[in-house]
Amino acid sequence: MEMHASSVSSHGEARLGGERGLVDREELVRVIAQSLYSLGYRRAAAALEAESGVPLYPAEHDRLLFDVMSGRWDACVAAIRAVAGLGDRERAAAEFLVWRGHFLELLGIGDAGLPRAREVLWRRIAPLGVDRECVHWLARAMVSCEGAVAPDAVVGWRIGLFLDLVDAFPPWFHVPSGRLELLVENAVVKQVSSCVYHNLPDEVTLFEDHKCPEEQIPSKCSQILCGHNNEVWFVRFSNDGNYLASSSSDCTAIIWKVEEDDTLTKKHCLVGHKNPISFVAWSPNDRMLLTCGNGESVKLWNVATGECSLKFSSSVGHIINSCAWFPNSEKIVCASCEPESSPKRIFTCDLEGQELESWVGDRIPKVSDIAVTPDSKHLICVCSNEIWIRELPKGREWRIREQQTISSLSLSGDGQSLIVNLNSQEIHLWRISESSTAPDNKFKGHKQGKFVIRSCFGGSNSLFIASGSEDSQVYIWKRHLETPIKVLYGHSLTVNCVSWNPAKPHMLASASDDRTVRIWLAHKGSHRTRLTA
Incomplete structure (x- = not known):
């Protein structure tokens, strides 16, 4: 079968290779040679060029380098005009770089170079049609000598000029540094991102295609925590992953210590609330814990001692129903909405309980959940079927409307996205952006x-979503997939809340109405389920 001339190299070999015929042989050789040179294998790179007959750089490259370093300016322009694939604008920009270099070198000579510099400016540079501001700057340089290249700096200047010219040329002219490594890395990243179960930071090998087993997802129940005497409503790992806090309708919260062997032991039982504790919130530095009881004040606890440091309460008899930390661990934001006869409020306060600022009025929503992004730039509230977002400290506000009632809110670790649980048996993923529709x-x-x-x-990298469920199971999704990739069985009643360890991606916790917290681990050999009271 005949091959088109473009499909055959100068040595008569097929130019396109690879299983799909997509890889240009000469391009591949040049990319490999560039990588060998950058790795220090100069003899191997030179041998590859010699045996393949494919030089790393085309003849035009070496010619232009010689002309620039020799100060052969007319020859440089001729070489530029001979480069294929350059548009008129790119060619004019490259010629401008050449003549600007010559101009500044002439200024560096002193008064003797001024007449020639003036001629270069008006005869060579001005007709190129480049930005007039650049021409005006060069004209002013004839008086100020700004940017003039001294004779002893010419060599370094010309090397920089050549590199600037190379950046303006098509990719075939000069193989970018690290090109092979970038191609390989992009291929690896694509394989990892398409791997449904990639979760643990294992090394990725180049010797085979990347594919993780489903056991990398936490799915083995390694421990059942039985410290509560009633339904467990909330569970949350600390930011450093060293602790887990759980709260219950038995009016207590428990701080559990995550040991090095991935077992959990009880550190403190926090007693003092008179009503069920609906949620807890770790301070960003993990030294303090907020607990919120239904219809009660928010309590601040010292994680090291397990003692209550402060009780936060709202004025005018309001009941605080949600709160969140600011990233500096020195301020919190609270939302309150009862009694019905009083206006709804969102307010911030310091750790002494002193109110700092507040938003009050009819336009303030009745908040059911609240969060602050890690960069402190956005306050996010959910209320009924709306997500209310406010730029901080005093910026724009916008709302995202859902068709169904929102029950809870969770932020991604980078603060760029959020998920909301809806009573319609869906979880929606939103970008935190005013343009999100x-x-x-x-x-x-x-x-x-x-x-x-x-x-x-x-x-x-927060690539997964996990959720509790009223059918007593835990569901896990890959972030870009709509259907679950894993369902965890073990609880006997509704699973109210889940938390993924931010420092140990192989560990997940779930809280249930069956009065237990279950710890799920990714498979690492055999795990024996432990029962911890």
Whole structure:
């Protein structure tokens, strides 16, 4: 079968290779040679060029380098005009670089170079049609000598000029540094991102295609925590992953210590609330813990001692129903909405309980969940079927409307995205942007209709979503997939909340109405389930 001339190299070999015929042989050789030179294997690179007959750089490259370093300016322009693939604008920009270099070198000579510099400016540079401001700057330089290149700096200047010219040329002219490594890295990243179960930071090998087993997802129940005497409503790992806090309708919260062997032991039982504790919030530095009881004041606890440091309460008899930390661990934001006869409020306060600022009025929503992004730039509240976002400290506000009631909110670790659980048995993923008009993804499969169910981001680079469910199971999705990739069985009643360890992507916790917290681990050999009271 005949091959087109363009498909055959100068040595008569097929120019295109690879299983799909997409790889240009000469381009591949040049990219490999560039990588060998950069790695220090100069003899190997030279041997590759010699045996393949494919030089790393085309003849035009070496010619231009010689002309620039020799100060052969007319020859440089001729070489530029001979380069294929350059548009008129790119060619004019390259010629400008050449003549500007010559101009500044002439200025560096002193008064003797001024007449020739003036001639270069008006005869060579001005007709190119480049930005007039650049021409005016060069004209002013004839008086100020700004940018003039001294004779002893000419060599370094010309090397920089050549590199600037190379950047203006098509890629075939000069193989970019690290090109092979970038191609390989992009291929690896694509394989990892398309791997449904990639979760643990294992090394990626180049010797085979990347594919993780499903056991990398936490799915083995390694421990059952039985410290509560009633339904467990909330669970959350500390930011450093060293602790887990759980709260219950038995009016207590428990701080658990995550040991090095991935077992958890009870550190403190926090007693003092008179009503069920609906949620907890770790300070960003993990030294303090907020607990919020239904219809009660928010309490601040010292994690090291387990003692209550302060009780936060709102004025005018309001009941605080949600709160969140600012990233500096020195301020919190609270939302309150009862009694019905009083205006709804969102307010911030310091750790002494002193109110700092507040938002009050009819336009303030009745907040059911609240969060602050890690960069302190956005305050996010959920209320009924709306997500209310306010730029801080005093910026724009906008709302994202859902069709169904929102029960809970969770932020991604980078603060760029959020998920909300809906009573329609869906979880919606939104970007935190005023331009967001539709969710990036909708996750389905779990059961939710009557209760508050909480979900979370988790895993390596927050690539996964996990959620509780009213059917007593835990559901896990890959962030870009709509259907679950894993369902965890073990609880006997509704799973109210889940939390993924931010420092240990192989560990997940779930809290249930069956009065237990279960710890799930990614498979690492055999795990024996432990029962911890």
